[in-house]
Amino acid sequence: MRDQLFIDGRWTAGSGGTLPVYDPSTGQEIHRVAAAGPDDVDAAVAAARTAFPSWARTPSAERARLLDAIAAALGDRAEELARLSSRINGKPLAEARVDLEDAAGTYAYYAGLARALDAQQDAPVPLANPGFEARLRREPAGVAALITPWNFPLVTSAWKLAPALAAGCTVVLKPSEFTAPLDLELGAIAEAVGLPAGVLNILPGSGEAVGAPLCAHPGVAKISFTGSNAVGERVMETAAHGTKRVALELGGKSAILVFADADLDHAADLVVSGLFTNAGQMCSATGRLLVERSAYRPLLDRLVARARALKVGPGLDPATEMGPLTTAAQHRKVLSVIERAKADGATLVTGGGIPQGRGEGWFVEPTIFTDVRLDSALWREEVFGPVLAVHPFEDEAEAVRLANDSDFGLVGTVISGDDARAERVAEALEVGVAWIDCPQMVFVEASWGGYRRSGIGRELGPWGLAAFQEIKHVVRPKRG
Ligand code: NAD
DSSP, X not given: OOOSEEETTEEEOOSSOEEXXXXXXXXXXXXXXXXXXXXXXXXXXXXXXXXXXXXXXXXXXXHHHHHHHHXXXXXXXXXXXXXXHHHHXXXXXXXXXXXXXXXXXXXXXXXXXXXXXXXXXXXXXXXXXXXXEEEXXXXXXXXXXXXXXSSSHHHHHHHHHHHHHHHTOEEEEEXXXXXXXXXXXXXXXXXXXXXXXXXXXXXXXXXXIIIHHHHHOXXXXXXXXXXXXXXXXXXXXXXXXXXXXXXXXOOOOOEEEEOTTSOHHHXXXXXXXXXXXXXXXXXXXXXXXXXXXXXXXXXXXXXXXHHHHOOBOOTTSTTOSBOOOSSHHHHHHHHHHHHHHHHTTOEEEEOOSOOTTOTTTTOOOOEEEESOOTTSHHHHSOOOSSEEEEEEEXXXXXXXXXXXXXXXXXXEEEXXXXXXXXXXXXXXXXXXXXXXXXXXXXXXXXXXXXXXXXXXXXXXXXXHHHXXXXXXEEEEEOOO
8 A cells, every 4th residue: 555645746755744544344553644744735736836837738639648548547457446445445345346447437538528628629609799709718727626535535536636637737636534545546547657747646634734724725726625514614615715616525415215106126226225335425325215105114124124134244355235434433423323313213123233243343234214303313414324214205295395305405316117207206306416216327427416515516527527627718809
């Protein structure tokens, strides 16, 4: 595992001490990685600023070539990096392999968009006034600070870094302090493919020591943040000083709606994958299950059986279907959410504790609650763990009203045998992504992001690229 910062194309020890890296399946420290200090933040931003003019002017086809090379390098190293991800994040290896495919696919997709960029520059803009002409340019926003969480390490960074590089931005990436060795491998890949020095800088470190000063740095033009609401709102306040561009991908408390005419075995599979994947540590976790009353008991029975059958264990064990939580703090938090839900009067149907024989590490049982009060923390707040809250509804209108009654609006899933109804409900959900009758399929061509407190802006697709661009119109009297 790497243990140094990556600044201006060089590996360096850093001035912020070191950070522990843990194996979440044992709770043991397995590595230490250098942490950045204030001087490193200054050095990384300076390197990115120096590299910016040349990178911004690099033909977009050349930027595309380098992005393709990053995609290929991730593909070549996919198995090794998936194993590292599983080891330090805790997720089952099969899920980590999917993450690597997603990350490589994201770099390849933005290579495609980058390749077309130069030809699209200076597109004429039709004006009603016959005396003038205007043309449109899309220019890189400048130095971008990218701040990511630990739940999908190489994926969240790819969703930011690939479009940032495609647009012509230079970057300072601050990965989560819990999974930094994984994102540091991007530095090695950048070196291997010949990305110019200073275009990508990587600073492991805590939020307070590195994230906050990076966001406040006057040399940073754009902040793209994925993480919790508490921190995201602080980032937005910081961005206000200097009117920095800011994109926020924050939390969720998403609903999955099951109508009685659905195939309930299929519905149970989708509920399980929508919550217990990555041990529920997904911003898109559908932690609120709304079930039509007549299907309530049969679906609940299926879910309890599936939750009890899930094999919980270390991510690298091929038999594992759900791994541990990634951090000790998250483990404490999820167990306290469970206690609070009980105190709030919810009925614990299954799970609720540490699985038998898994006292080491940060495991929690797949957990299901019913009789959940609609004003309780369990119904309204993000858990970020494998805890499902189930509630019945009487009809379509009530289902939609309950689903939308949330501070968040990231995703939603609707499962019904009546396609017209599923379409109606998907349209009515106030969310960034609505899935009909399918698992949480995320496509790089489609957008990611949410309504309300789930964030500001959209990642992926052309929207992800636009987030790193400034729009300029050149206007002049009409020529000849
Ligand atoms: P977090 O907010 O604690 O940390 C996220 C990142 O911000 C980390 O790199 C952290 O070091 C950094 N940070 C902390 N304090 C900072 C500060 N003051 N200034 C700048 N940076 C700071 O979140 P987490 O616990 O790592 O991740 C879990 C959260 O992320 C959940 O709320 C989840 O919903 C959210 N998330 C959202 C999406 C999405 O696409 N909407 C995706 C994944 C995770």
